[in-house]
Amino acid sequence: VKxxxxxxxxxxxxxxxxxxxxxxxxxxxxxxxxxxxxIDNKDxxxxxxxxxxxxxxxIDKQESSExxxxxxxxxxxxxxxxxxxxxxxxxxxIVESSFTLPLGQDMVLLSVPKLVAGIAxxxxxxxxxxxxxxxxDAGPLQSTQFGGDTxxxxxxxxxxxxxxx
Amino acid sequence: MSAKKNIGRFVSEYAVLIIFTVVTLAAxxxxxxxxxxxxxxxxxxxxxxxxxxxxxxxxxxxxxxxxFGMTLGAMAGxxxxxxxxxxxxxxxxxxxxxxxxxxxxxxxLGWICGAVMNKAKGREMVTxxxxxxFISGIYQFxxxxxxxxxxxxxxxxxxxxxxxxIRNTLNMEPVRQAFDSILMLRLGPFSIPVVTFAIIxxxxxxxxxxKKTKLGQDMRAVGQDMAVAEAxxxxxxxxxxxxxxxxxxxxxxxxxxxxxxxxxxxxxxSHDQTGFxxxxxxxxxxxxxxxxxxxxxxxxxxxxHAMFIVSPLAGQSLFGSAMIGEYFRQFIGYGAIALxxxxxxxxxRKAASDARSGLRGGASGNGNGTxxxx
Numbered sequence: 292v293k294x295x296x297x298x299x300x301x302x303x304x305x306x307x308x309x310x311x312x313x314x315x316x317x318x319x320x321x322x323x324x325x326x327x328x329x330i331d332n333k334d335x336x337x338x339x340x341x342x343x344x345x346x347x348x349x350i351d352k353q354e355s356s357e358x359x360x361x362x363x364x365x366x367x368x369x370x371x372x373x374x375x376x377x378x379x380x381x382x383x384x385i386v387e388s389s390f391t392l393p394l395g396q397d398m399v400l401l402s403v404p405k406l407v408a409g410i411a412x413x414x415x416x417x418x419x420x421x422x423x424x425x426x427x428d429a430g431p432l433q434s435t436q437f438g439g440d441t442x443x444x445x446x447x448x449x450x451x452x453x454x455x456x
Numbered sequence: 457m458s459a460k461k462n463i464g465r466f467v468s469e470y471a472v473l474i475i476f477t478v479v480t481l482a483a484x485x486x487x488x489x490x491x492x493x494x495x496x497x498x499x500x501x502x503x504x505x506x507x508x509x510x511x512x513x514x515x516x517x518x519x520x521x522x523x524f525g526m527t528l529g530a531m532a533g534x535x536x537x538x539x540x541x542x543x544x545x546x547x548x549x550x551x552x553x554x555x556x557x558x559x560x561x562x563x564x565l566g567w568i569c570g571a572v573m574n575k576a577k578g579r580e581m582v583t584x585x586x587x588x589x590f591i592s593g594i595y596q597f598x599x600x601x602x603x604x605x606x607x608x609x610x611x612x613x614x615x616x617x618x619x620x621x622i623r624n625t626l627n628m629e630p631v632r633q634a635f636d637s638i639l640m641l642r643l644g645p646f647s648i649p650v651v652t653f654a655i656i657x658x659x660x661x662x663x664x665x666x667k668k669t670k671l672g673q674d675m676r677a678v679g680q681d682m683a684v685a686e687a688x689x690x691x692x693x694x695x696x697x698x699x700x701x702x703x704x705x706x707x708x709x710x711x712x713x714x715x716x717x718x719x720x721x722x723x724x725x726s727h728d729q730t731g732f733x734x735x736x737x738x739x740x741x742x743x744x745x746x747x748x749x750x751x752x753x754x755x756x757x758x759x760x761h762a763m764f765i766v767s768p769l770a771g772q773s774l775f776g777s778a779m780i781g782e783y784f785r786q787f788i789g790y791g792a793i794a795l796x797x798x799x800x801x802x803x804x805r806k807a808a809s810d811a812r813s814g815l816r817g818g819a820s821g822n823g824n825g826t827x828x829x830x
Contacts, residue, residue, distance in 0.1 A: 316556050323549025325630050369546050397544060 320394075321371065327398040328366045328373075329417055332358040340408045345380035348403060358403065368392075377403055390414060468803070472796050473742040476759045479788070483763070483770035492645050494765055501761040502754070503636065503652040504717040508710035509734045509753045510659050511703050515580075516748045517667065518699035519679030522735045525569040525584030525700065529707025530727035531595045532562035536708070537631070537715060538603065538622055538723070542611045546630035548638055548651075551716055554631070558708040565591060566704030570697030577682070581745070588731060596724055622723045632719040652713065659706070660750050675699055679746075707734075736760060736789045739796035746800075763788060 342360035349355035350366040377386040398417045405413040515523040536558030540550040576583040604620030636649035666672045674695045677685040741756025771781025
């Protein structure tokens, strides 16, 4: 009975470790997932709302940026829950809101005029063909060969194997 | 006479260390680099490389020599990073995510490596070296054909234009220097990545603690004499496999730390030189195939990288071509390993020869010409 109990206890400990392992993985995925928010200040196509004539927008604790009609900029955020703070230049009115981004959505379009007008939802998925994020010319190329700094062959795919006779 | 013998012994013991120190010091002036620049570079490179070099210690304690098989762990770390970039996990969370993806792979590869090395006792280094080539082929197959075709890759920016396989260069902008930038301490003109050094310090404490545990003592016993350890009831093969698994797991984490500092990854070649570099650093630090410590790691990384920093510019200044310095860097890296291994082999043979002479001397002293066994 004691042997079984010990076996069960070991199984329990291992199971807990596996659960903790998976939980950490999921936690890192949820809190570290990067999203791009396109902050948009444009009129609605149907004229239901108008672009704001001068405002500053701050996402989380990032540096705030100024927007005028027709402007669009982007903010990079990690995780799903965020806050936005909008200060209108015309009357000094401040609008604050929290929102949760879908995990699977890399990029969303956030319409500030919609937010200020109280139209929900004020953000929508935005899908584009991503620009090259891993092009050979992107980022500093450094060789790892014995601490070298010279770039290796940046061509796509691995170098051709050397035939040894 | 005794002092002369002691000096001779010291020189033969630390030949690589002495040569490196002399050459590096001599190259500083011609390089024209300021001391502040060199120190800042050394701080950065200490944070980047120390973890990988420390990963070599446990197999040495277990008598398995320099673990060239650590490359397997580096490949596991790279696979973790590919998935982190693919799923867009950024910041330090992306690095932890990559480590957690790489961990089970490195444990599995470490187990394979340890099991193979148990079949090749006494030839662990060359076995690990060749095994790394073999697993590198499987890694290339996995990354070049399986990723994107069998395992879906959502981030088309990291895929080859044909739709499957990962690009040669992986831009790790989302996780670039994520550990380093958590807390950067400014000390005068120097920037110190506190978190990275804290991780390295934690590993050093782990190694010191581990050596005192039952398993650590078993490893040292196995490293000193496998037959005696077996007779004492220590599971020799299991202990050796555990040493290699821990080394491979540490190499996985070390490669993630290394690549986050570099900021980009050569998908098919970043792991190639990992083992060589770590081994060279450890040997330059005064370690040998059978004896190494934490101090050797830091001395070795500082000396090897000081050489790497100054040699191209010294080559440019002395010979009119930076390539001479680059060649010198390669030459000195491989040369350090070769010299150290030759010295080790020479010392082993000399010790065996001395032991035989001692036995003969003892036998003749007894007036028995038939040998010491009588």
